[in-house]
Amino acid sequence: MDVERMRELQQQGYYCSQILIIMGLELQGKTNPDLVASMQGLAGGLGFSGELCGALSGGACLLGLYAGKKYSHEEENPALRFMIEDLVAWFKEEFGKPYGGIRCEEILAGNSMHTITRCPLMVAGVFAKVKELLVENGFDLFGVSDE
Numbered sequence: 001m002d003v004e005r006m007r008e009l010q011q012q013g014y015y016c017s018q019i020l021i022i023m024g025l026e027l028q029g030k031t032n033p034d035l036v037a038s039m040q041g042l043a044g045g046l047g048f049s050g051e052l053c054g055a056l057s058g059g060a061c062l063l064g065l066y067a068g069k070k071y072s073h074e075e076e077n078p079a080l081r082f083m084i085e086d087l088v089a090w091f092k093e094e095f096g097k098p099y100g101g102i103r104c105e106e107i108l109a110g111n112s113m114h115t116i117t118r119c120p121l122m123v124a125g126v127f128a129k130v131k132e133l134l135v136e137n138g139f140d141l142f143g144v145s146d147e
Contacts, residue, residue, distance in 0.1 A: 003124055015043035016123050017058030023127055024062045027141050035065075045104030053104050055119065056091045059126040060084045066139050083133045090129055095122050 002023065009019045017039040025032055042058055045051040067080040092102055099107045099118060107122075108114045131141055 002127060003120070006120065006123055006127070010120070015040060015054055016119055017042035017054040017061065019123055020055065020058035020062045020127055020130070021065065024065050024130075028065075029142070050105030050108075051103055053091075053095075053102050053107055053122065055122040055126045056088065056102055058123075059087050059091070059130050062127075062130050063087065063133065066134055067137070079137045083137055086133055087126070087129060091122075091126065094125060 005023060005026075006019050009022055014022065014036075018036050021039045022036055025035070039058060039061065041047055042052075042054045042061070045053060046057070063080060063083045067077045067083065069076050088102075095107070095118075096102045100109060101107065107118060134141060
């Protein structure tokens with residue numbers, strides 16, 4: 001089901017980072033067009049510069065959607081940093097090693113077909129890993145923290 005929705009969003013012209021945040025918002029029963037639009041800045045490795053993969057940076061933002069500080073009176077949730085560290089380590093092992101790094105330029109290696117073969121796998125993998133990390137750290141995927 002997740003993969004079908006991701007494919008649908010990709011066909012609508014959304015990029016990796018946007019797809020991840022849309023799917024997270026949908027889990028929570030929310031929409032936020034401004035947030036979705038802002039996520040396009042991460043696409044293509046930070047504004048299509050070929051830098052850090054948008055699936056990875058989008059996954060970190062998705063973790064932040066759940067665990068990030070929303071209000072000035074809130075304390076920072078230390079779990080966020082640990083979850084992001086875990087996500088990055090997992091991504092490096094899962095995709096960085098076989099694809100030659102974690103930058104879009106390295107992952108795509110000059111072959112535009114990799115956006116069709118590699119990127120959807122990475123987005124689906126990141127979405128699954130983010131959900132796993134959230135559940136392991138006591139977050140309700142539908143938007144309510146145990147804190």
